[in-house]
Amino acid sequence: MLEFKYDTQLLIEGKNLDEDVISEYFTENFKGDCLLAVGDDELIKIHFHTNEPWKVLEYCASLGEIHDIVVEDMDRQARGLQG
Structure with a gap:
């Protein structure tokens, strides 16, 4: 059984985005792992x-426009089912 079930990926498009600030917010406010927040001040990729x-x-939408959103159920994938 996986500790964290959902693989969540998206892009945030905005102005004055800061990957360090976003990473810190995730670390302090969300339970999870495998955080990736990379990009520049106008586009950040989240995993x-x-x-x-x-x-x-909800948090990412507060920072700018979000798109290319993928939420996959890794538990289903591990059992060989569609995510």
Whole structure:
């Protein structure tokens, strides 16, 4: 059984984005692992494993426009089912 069920990936498009600030917010406010927050001040790629992807989406949407959103159920994938 996986500790964190959902692989959550998306892009944030905005102005004055800071990957360090975003990473720190994730670390302090969300339970999860495998955090990746990379990009520049206008586009950030997020990858995060969590049990509460809706919280990630809500926070990221507060920073700018979010798109290319993928939320995959890794538990289903591990059992050979569609994610």
